[in-house]
Amino acid sequence: MYPDDFNEQQLIRRKKVEELKELGVDPFGKKYQRTHTTKQIIETYGNDDHDTLEEKHVEVSVAGRIVLKRVQGKAGFMHLQDRDGKIQAYVRLDGVGELSFDLYKRADLGDIVGIKGILFRTKTDELTIKATEFTHLTKALRPLPDKFHGLQDKEEARRRRYVDLIVNEEAQFVAKTRPRIIRAIQHFFDSKGFIEVETPVLHSILGGAAARPFVTHHNALDMDFYLRIATELPLKRLIVGGLEAVYEIGRLFRNEGIDATHNPEFTTIEAYLAYADMEDIMDLVENCLSTVTHEVLGTYDVTYGENTIHMKDFKRVHMVDLIKELSGVDFWQQMSLDEAKDLAKKHEIKIEKHFSIGHIIEAFYEKYGEPSIIQPTMVYGHPVEISPLAKKNEKDPRFTDRFELFIAGKEYANAFSELNDPIDQKERFLHQLEQKALGDDEASEMDIDFVEALEYGMPPTGGLGIGIDRLIMLLTNTPNIRDVILFPHARRK
Template sequence: MSAESPNPNPAPEPTASEHAAVRLEKLHKIEALGIDPWGGRFDGHQPIGTIRELEALPFDDTKPDANPKVIAAGRIVQRRDQGKLFFLDIWDHTGRVQVMLGQKQIGDLGWQLANLLDLGDLIGVEGAFGKTRRGELSIRATKLTILSKSLEPHPTVHFGMEDIEYRLRHRYLDLVHSPDTLTRAKQRVKIIRTMRNYLDGLDFMEVETPTLHAIAGGAAARPFETHHNALDIPLFLRIALELHLKRLLVGGMEKVYEIGRVFRNEGISHKHNPEFTMMELYQAYGDYRSMMDLTEGLIVACVDAIGGGRVRPWADKTVDYSPPFQRARYADLVKEHAGCDMHDPAAVIEAAKKFHLPTAGKEHDVIVNSLFEHCVEDKLVGPVFVHDYPAAICPLTKRQRGDARMAERFELYVHGMELANAYTELNDPLTQEETFKRQLVGMKDEDSMAKMDHDFIRAQRHGMPPAGGLGIGIDRLVMLLTNTQTIRDVILFPLLRPE
């Protein structure tokens, strides 16, 4: 057999359970050395990113005190054995750095421990920081501490992290081994923090409202149902934040907002997850146009906070978030792209048939909105505020003075994706009650607004100030600002089918 011929009977790769068995054996050996493999308090360690910013002098054995002394803690993500020297790469959320472990430097006990380390173990090291002859930033360790033993094998560059399903089910590994995932998670944190700082600077108050509702309302969506045993009553996970925040307007809290989870028992897509994060705010004595100005300022602040400029990539396109954002009337867009006057019933029916949209048994404004969704939405590059919607599809919105057919509402679109929704809030309890009643006609019991929230009407009857209201989908905002094409990659733990 030639030297180049492959082995006809190669040894099978160890299975995950066999790898785990080897690691468990190493755990027992570490314990036999009198070392706790689960570590403990480790004071004084510096972020690896901070260590890497220190002056890195070449290591020189004749000048042992020339290099700065550092303490680091991190996870082993790479390991190379060179006889009496180990090279490890350790990682924390700020970066990674090479660690050199020499038997002479860390002593016999440390060297025995070093031989029992695996990828994924968490360790602490103390030593000098500098650079090798090859210019590699490194810590030459003088002390080694194990902080936690990993009993399961970590993925390698050849296995695991290229599989999307694997990454989603093992998000804790995805954060360690996929730099883009961690970067997105950090950017999400920064975006939400920026939103809070911006609104706090405008004297908005952040509040918390109930997640469990006796009546599901504030949006048209199917809720998740549960049961409270002590009171023996059905309850719903909230589908919106709106109605409780408006109660606070009645109570004199004139600028309120909440960032919280909402739950809708509906489908999953690249833009939808049953559990997602909303920011809703309400401002007394504002309207939908003041909400446009606030929305624009808020989003531009988030764009600036994460860096990278105001012209940002989105797939193979770009988005220019430089203010002012475009503004376009709903009716004008329907006319341009669907080719009909939205107020002409015959023209609307004809256009709907042209695009093969169902019309039987549907109200005029519902058909108009079907035309908008079919013909207009994917044409909206944006950011563009689409304003003045058909009143019949806006039950919580004030009608325009002089044209009761239209509601003072806008939606913000970017490349066909709805990002924000805002109203001039309807604060007339008589009109609100009649609107709710009309909306309930023909609804099935499982529909979200199949029951009227009488307490909300009662609150309005005590006097709710005129107001503007705004809702922004946090997950979609993060998608757009981080150029992420699926909502699953901006939610740390999206809903998945059971394994």
């Protein structure tokens, strides 16, 4: 009757389904009217003592999953878990009747039930529901993992997040904190007068970032599309259109590796502010992250691994100065590409076919700069070759008015004074096409429509992108990005 690979518990539970049906009980239940959640009970009555509860005679109806159960003769206790927490219930034969007590005895850990009863305190002073009704709601056909160990295999926990959420309080905490962080970001930008917008996920042209895309095909149009790697170019079109301050929180898709800080599908916020520059955006990013941190955690000091990160008063340093400080190499000095390559070889930095001096500077920074940063640091002055959408610096056009925010060795934000010169922008797109021809499959394509949009006039503008998943990792002290995404991607079993 049952598959051969069912274990003993699965067989027993399926037999119980048939037994419930014989008793006239639907194994998978129907609507149940709750009066309270566990949180509401604890917040409202958690400070009441035994006598006060007896005097108030509070009747409640709760529903949830059985996570602990013990029966002794004609009575027993169980812990019921809903989305907010757990509460104890006391079930007696003379309190609920024969059928209900029989259902209680048959119930397994993981089953979902409803309890109606009166609040009281036990001899050990635990707030408890003395059951007057026990209602079977859903039979769990698979047993829960051991409550003391949960899902020990992290990959299995990510594949079966629904089980992880049942048995792992940390997973519940992250799942509930994530939307609070996103709401706090929305509140911040809304309060600054930004307009929240939505832009297409399918792009016909690759642009807005340096990344390898996912490609799909639209049958009706008979066109290939990319899943967006950034929201930048559509948002800047809206600045041209006069919206002046816009932001979008949404998913991006990059066909790249998976590691502790990278998932192919991830969430960012990009925002653009007319009449602003890099300095304004530095202030905006710092203000945003400080405000969100304090709103969510009630403090500016964040525990992340072995470090305490202070989310206020961010340091600001030029990329070339940081490289010089840490490696002794001074890229302020004028040099040829060959001289830069020689420096790279001496410092054991790999050179790619398409590398210019700017790429070599970036490679030096990735080796020496990134790993050294613990406290929030805004590194600015990226070379023009790696910043096709940023304005050149007026004093030194080799570099751009762009910065990245690094915390604990990882990038959290990327921002710059936006390039609004359509002639310069077209030249940079052409340079990107040259890079693509040399083998850089992350180079942007030519977006003629965006160039034409700039020709209508885009005001001086500052823009930013913040990785929301990494921020959630930071604020929840979670070391792996796949544990702040409810359903991360994994290789098939």
